[in-house]
Amino acid sequence: MAHVIIKGIGSHVPDCILSNADLEHRVDTTNEWIVGRTGIESRRICLDTETTSDLGYEAAQKALKHAHISSCDVDLIIVATVTPDMQFPATACIIQEKLKCTDIPCFDINSACSGFIYAIDIARNFLLNNPMMKNVLVIGTEKMSSIVDWEDRATCVLFGDGAGAVVLSRDTDRDSEAGIIDVLIGADGHCASMLCCPGWGAAIPVNVENVKKREYFIKMEGREVFKEAIKRMCAVVEDILLRNHLTIDDVACVIPHQANMRIIGAITDRLGIPSPKMYVNLQHRGNTSAASIPIAIDEALQQGYIGPGDLVLTVAFGAGMTWGAALIRWK
Ligand code: COA
Numbered sequence: 001m002a003h004v005i006i007k008g009i010g011s012h013v014p015d016c017i018l019s020n021a022d023l024e025h026r027v028d029t030t031n032e033w034i035v036g037r038t039g040i041e042s043r044r045i046c047l048d049t050e051t052t053s054d055l056g057y058e059a060a061q062k063a064l065k066h067a068h069i070s071s072c073d074v075d076l077i078i079v080a081t082v083t084p085d086m087q088f089p090a091t092a093c094i095i096q097e098k099l100k101c102t103d104i105p106c107f108d109i110n111s112a113c114s115g116f117i118y119a120i121d122i123a124r125n126f127l128l129n130n131p132m133m134k135n136v137l138v139i140g141t142e143k144m145s146s147i148v149d150w151e152d153r154a155t156c157v158l159f160g161d162g163a164g165a166v167v168l169s170r171d172t173d174r175d176s177e178a179g180i181i182d183v184l185i186g187a188d189g190h191c192a193s194m195l196c197c198p199g200w201g202a203a204i205p206v207n208v209e210n211v212k213k214r215e216y217f218i219k220m221e222g223r224e225v226f227k228e229a230i231k232r233m234c235a236v237v238e239d240i241l242l243r244n245h246l247t248i249d250d251v252a253c254v255i256p257h258q259a260n261m262r263i264i265g266a267i268t269d270r271l272g273i274p275s276p277k278m279y280v281n282l283q284h285r286g287n288t289s290a291a292s293i294p295i296a297i298d299e300a301l302q303q304g305y306i307g308p309g310d311l312v313l314t315v316a317f318g319a320g321m322t323w324g325a326a327l328i329r330w331k
Helices: 020-024 031-038 052-067 091-099 112-129 189-194 208-212 222-243 261-271 289-302
Strands: 004-012 017-019 042-044 076-080 106-109 135-143 161-170 179-187 253-256 311-318 322-329
Touching (some): 004 112, 020 031, 031 261, 042 161, 052 135, 052 289, 091 135, 112 161, 112 322, 135 289, 179 222, 189 222, 222 322, 253 261, 253 289
Parallel strands (some): 076 106, 076 135, 253 311
Antiparallel strands (some): 135 161, 179 322, 311 322
């Protein structure tokens, strides 16, 4: 059976650091509240001139270098984002132009914070079913600061900007067990209004009234999202382990979506995951939505949390509601 492996990975965050102390000057909050309720100490924020495609391009360049391939070897680009540069064309096309890889298919997907897991599932299926494709570039990239309501203290403390990218390829070593073992994704549109950015689409036209109503910013029912996140992430982890006849003991490293330390703590406890297996970088990244998981995998790799042959379990949850988990045997 052919395997799809992560041949290269890279991430990029903007230089500008926004600390909790900085936020104390913007809204009625404190460092103690933010750290106590979320675990976040600081996040990276784009300059006005930096775009989602800029971040994605930087991460993609690093992933291509890590994979030892050039942009000419890429057969498809999939970008997961809720903060595209524009309504259209796809940010994937804008990054394609920056990478100078012409005439290949490129598209965006919007599965919010689960977007990266959805995208690797799509990429894996392309690679397994289309012999013409050898390398697919999957990028999770977000400029969340562009849709955060900087007057809403309940949400503006949570999010950050950044990008992560992987090159997925068919493994030519047929005896190897490395690669993406399984991906499980799901959604419940019943919860769509719990976490959304109501403007920017066809439902709410752009006009002064809607701008005044702050319809172009993130709206969230924090407590409901919190409960759903724990429920869905625990369930999808149990399901993917069960259907692969594995237990948490077989997993070397768990990379959860980096939204909130208390959500991560709750799934760690409920699933009986030993804390050292759980990788956390949200202290200095905040919630970077679709970029959260590829950034976390890249940083975990650089910090030695993941080694050759390790089984990595990644799990995400996001607006939609969407969720997903992937099991990856590291090459
Ligand atoms: N600083 C100080 N106080 C704040 C605050 C802030 N930044 N944000 C909210 N508060 C206040 C609220 O106004 C409320 O005050 P009140 O009791 O006087 O009304 C109080 O803190 C409690 O608010 P609540 O929303 O119930 O807090 P919480 O314990 O649920 O924590 C979140 C809020 C947002 C941290 C939490 O609900 C959460 O993390 N939810 C999930 C969010 C998420 O991960 N979203 C992305 C999913 S991909």
